[in-house]
Amino acid sequence: xxxxxxxxxxxxxxxxxxxxxxxxxxxxxxxxxxxxxxxxxxxxxxxxxxxxxxxxxxxxxxxxxxxxxxxxxxxxxxxxxxxxxxxxxxxxxxxxxxxxxxxxxxxxxxxxxxxxxxxxxxxxxxxxxxxxxxxxxxxxxxxxxxxxxxxxxxxxxxxxxxxxxxxxxxxxxxxxxxxxxxxxxxxxxxxxxxxxxxxxxxxxxxxxxxxxxxxxxxxxxxxxxxxxxxxxxxxxxxxxxxxxxxxxxxxxxxxxxxxxxxxxxxxxxxxxxxxxxxxxxxxxxxxxxxxxxxxxxxxxxxxxxx
Numbered sequence: 001x002x003x004x005x006x007x008x009x010x011x012x013x014x015x016x017x018x019x020x021x022x023x024x025x026x027x028x029x030x031x032x033x034x035x036x037x038x039x040x041x042x043x044x045x046x047x048x049x050x051x052x053x054x055x056x057x058x059x060x061x062x063x064x065x066x067x068x069x070x071x072x073x074x075x076x077x078x079x080x081x082x083x084x085x086x087x088x089x090x091x092x093x094x095x096x097x098x099x100x101x102x103x104x105x106x107x108x109x110x111x112x113x114x115x116x117x118x119x120x121x122x123x124x125x126x127x128x129x130x131x132x133x134x135x136x137x138x139x140x141x142x143x144x145x146x147x148x149x150x151x152x153x154x155x156x157x158x159x160x161x162x163x164x165x166x167x168x169x170x171x172x173x174x175x176x177x178x179x180x181x182x183x184x185x186x187x188x189x190x191x192x193x194x195x196x197x198x199x200x201x202x203x204x205x206x207x208x209x210x211x212x213x214x215x216x217x218x219x220x221x222x223x224x225x226x227x228x229x230x231x232x233x234x235x236x237x238x239x240x241x242x243x244x245x246x247x248x249x250x251x252x253x254x255x256x257x258x259x260x261x262x263x264x265x266x267x268x269x270x271x272x273x274x275x276x277x278x279x280x281x282x283x284x285x286x287x288x289x290x291x292x293x294x295x296x297x298x299x300x301x302x303x304x305x306x
Contacts, residue, residue: 049279136161227262
């Protein structure tokens with residue numbers, strides 16, 4: 001049997017088929033597919049806000065004596081001594097904690113006595129210091145909270161927890177009796193701190209990459225700490241991203257609180273506030289900016305032959 005040795009031409013052809021073809025000079029390289037960055041496991045928010053009630057109505061009852069309060073924003077600011085408020089959240093995966101702290105200290109507010117004392121010309125001054133502190137466990141449906149997002153992306157977050165209320169009230173009354181005599185009564189004071197169960201929901205949806213609408217509602221108390229024991233919030237507004245991780249929020253808010261012990265010489269108070277809330281909210285560890293907003297891929301220009 002004769003064995004034929006491949007000729008040099010056949011060997012060169014085999015090597016040409018086995019080796020990859022060299023890249024043409026000046027041809028663009030094909031970009032590798034980029035892997036989207038993963039969102040961190042932990043995320044959170046911090047918001048500093050101010051609540052400006054356009055109107056405040058309510059009443060204070062101390063040992064059976066009741067005075068009504070009805071003020072506009074200008075009157076509230078004239079007796080405002082100090083106010084502070086902030087809220088925040090921390091989240092791992094979809095489960096997290098959130099808190100809301102609100103404190104206000106008002107000086108003497110002109111009010112009107114009610115009841116049998118209306119037989120006289122009456123005046124009263126009501127002082128109020130009130131703190132409301134919420135802490136709740138929450139679960140998120142939808143996208144993680146962020147300053148920038150795809151239009152239509154949303155989040156719905158129900159929560160449940162406790163609300164601590166600390167109130168310090170004072171009531172000083174003066175009655176103008178017959179013959180021009182003024183009858184002064186000693187100042188009455190009331191201090192009470194109690195805890196309410198709390199349930200609520202907050203939600204937001206992006207209208208554009210930087211504009212979102214949001215809403216919140218909660219209720220606490222359910223009559224567990226007195227004959228009357230109820231509190232609640234309702235809020236709706238818009239947020240606009242002023243940075244990659246910062247929102248400027250403006251909203252309308254209603255906040256109500258009612259408590260009374262129901263005794264013969266009753267103690268209690270009612271507060272109804274509604275007005276404008278403005279806040280700055282910062283997001284930590286949200287969705288990476290590259291995945292938050294859809295972008296159009298950039299096409300490399302095709303080189304032309306010289």
